[in-house]
Amino acid sequence: MRQIKDHTFIVVRDVHVGSVFSDISLNGCMFDNCSLSRQNNLAKRTIVRKVVADKCRFIGCQIGPAKFIDCHVMNSTSNDLSIFWGAVFKHVKVSGKLTSIKINTKITSLPEESVQALYDADRETFYQSIDWALDLSEVKLSSFSCDGIPVRLFRLDHETQGAVILENLPTNWQNIVKNDNAWLPWLLHNLCLSNPEIVLITPLTRPKNVRDKFLNDLKELRQMGIVEPV
Numbered sequence: 001m002r003q004i005k006d007h008t009f010i011v012v013r014d015v016h017v018g019s020v021f022s023d024i025s026l027n028g029c030m031f032d033n034c035s036l037s038r039q040n041n042l043a044k045r046t047i048v049r050k051v052v053a054d055k056c057r058f059i060g061c062q063i064g065p066a067k068f069i070d071c072h073v074m075n076s077t078s079n080d081l082s083i084f085w086g087a088v089f090k091h092v093k094v095s096g097k098l099t100s101i102k103i104n105t106k107i108t109s110l111p112e113e114s115v116q117a118l119y120d121a122d123r124e125t126f127y128q129s130i131d132w133a134l135d136l137s138e139v140k141l142s143s144f145s146c147d148g149i150p151v152r153l154f155r156l157d158h159e160t161q162g163a164v165i166l167e168n169l170p171t172n173w174q175n176i177v178k179n180d181n182a183w184l185p186w187l188l189h190n191l192c193l194s195n196p197e198i199v200l201i202t203p204l205t206r207p208k209n210v211r212d213k214f215l216n217d218l219k220e221l222r223q224m225g226i227v228e229p230v
Contacts, residue, residue, distance in 0.1 A: 001023045001024065001025050001050070001052075002023060002024050002025065003025050003027070004024065004025065004026050004027070004029060005026075005027045005028055005029070006027070006028040006029065007026075007029045007030075008029070008030045008032065009029065009030070009031045009032065009034050010032045010033065010034075011032065011033050011034065012031070012034040012035075013034070013035050014034075014035055014036045014037055014038070014046055014064075015038070017038060017040075017041045017044035017045075018041075018044035018045075018046075019037070019046040019047070020046070020047045020049070021046070021047070021048045021049070021051060022047070022048075022049040022050050022051065023049075023050050023051075024050075024051045024052070025051075025052045025054075026051070026052065026053040026054070026056055027054050027055060027056075028054075028055045028056065029053070029056045029057075030056065030057045030058075030059065031056065031057070031058045031059065031061050032059045032060065032061075033059065033060040033061065034058075034061045034062075035061065035062040035063075035064065036048070036061070036062070036063050036064055036066055037063070037064035037065055037066035037087075038064060039064050039065055039085070039086065039107045039108055039111070039115070040115070042065075042115075042118045042119055042122055045065055045066060045067060046064070046065075046066040046067070047066065047067045047069065048066055048067065048068045048069070048071060049067075049068075049069045049070055049071070050069075050070045050071065051068075051071045051072075052071070052072045052073075052074075053071075053072070053073045053074070053076055054073075054074050054075060054076070055074075055075050055076060056073075056076040057076065057077055057078070057079075058076070058077070058078040058079070058082065059078065059079045060079065060080070061078070061082075062085075063082070063083065063084045063085060063087060064085050064086065064087070064107065064108075065085060065086030065087055065088075065107045065119055066087050067087070067088050067089075067090070067126075068087060068088070068089045068090070068092050069089075069090045069091060069092070070090070070091045070092075071091075071092045071093070072092070072093045072094075072095070073092075073093075073094050073095075073098070074093075074094070074095045074096040075095075075096035075097055075098070076096075076098055077097075077098060077099045078099050078100075080100075081099075081100045081101075081102055081143075082099065082100065082101050082102070083102045083103075083104060084101070084102070084103045084104065085104050085106060085107050085108055086104065086105065086106060086107035086108075086111075086119050086123075087103065088122075088123055088126050088127070088133075089133040089134050089149070090126075090130045090132075090133055091130075091132065091133075091135075092133065092134055092135070093134075093135040093138075094134065094135070094136055094139045095135075095138040095139050096138070096139065096140065097140045097205055098139060098140065098141050098205075099141070099142055099205075100141060100142050100143040100144070101141060101143075101144050101145075101146075102143075102144075102145045102146070103145070103146040103147065103148065103149065104147055104148075105119075105120065105123065105147045105148035107119050123148055127149065127150055127153060130153065131153075132153050132154070132155055133149050133153035133154065134149065134153065134154050134155070135154075135155035136154060136155065136156055136157075136161065136199075136201060137155050137156055137157040137161070138157070139201070140204040140205050141201055141203060141204065141205060142203050142205045142206055143201075143203055144199070144201040144203075145186075146199055147193075147195060149199075150197060151163040151165065151197045151198075151199055151230055152230065154199055154230050155230070156199070156201075156229075156230045158229050160201070160202040160204060160215060160218070161199070161200060161201050161202060161230075162199075162200050162218060162221070162222060162227035162228060162229065162230070163197065163198065163199050163200070163227065163228050163229070163230045164187065164190075164197070164198040164200065164221075164226060164227055164228070165196065165197050165228060166190075166191065166195070166196050166197070166198075167196065168228065169226060170224070170225060170226070173224070173226055176224060177221070177224070177226070178217075178220075181217045181220065181221070182213050182214045182217045183200060183214070183217055183218065183221060186198065186200065187226075199230075200218060200221075200227060202214045202215050202218060
C-alpha cells in the first residue's frame, strides 16, 4: 500500500473518466478545493478502493458519484458539510471524530433526469448484491443524513444510533412522540420527502447538553418501538 503523509493537495481535479484510486494510505493530508468523480459517464465512474484516510482535512472539496469499496476514514474533518453526490459504498468504515456528512442519491444539485435515472438504477442493483455498505458504529459526528442506502446495509452502535422504517411505525406515532423530542424534525422532514428508511446518528461531537438530549430522546423512541436496531 502506498503511503502519503502530511501532503497538501491543492485544486486537484479528477477530470478523467474511469479513474481508479487504490491501495493508498493517507495520513495528515489536506485536500484544498479538490474534486472527485465526474457525473457524465456511469460506465466509467471513479472507483476508490482500499484507501485509508487518517487525520486528514478537506476544504471546499466536491465528491461526485464515485464507488467507494473497502475503505476506512478516521479522525478527519472538513470546513463544511461533506456532501457525497450519487456515491455508493461497499465495506466502508467511518470511525473516530469527524464533522458532518450528507449522502445524496442525486449526482448533482440539478441533474439531467435521464442521466439521474441511470445512476438510480445502478445504485439499486449495486445494493442488492452486497452484504453491508457503511460501518458507523465507532464514529462521532456533528450531523449525518443519508438517502438511498437500505438500513439493513448499515453497521450501527445500538446505544447511540438506530433506524426508523416508516412502514413499521405505529399508526399513532405522531401522537405519542413528544413535541420537544430532538428527533421529531428529522422524522417529519423525511416523511415529507417520502424516504421509507432513516438512519439516526446521535451528534456526539456537539455540546454535552445537546448530545444528551438526543441520546435520551433516542432511547425514548426505542422504547416506543419507533427506532429499530440494525
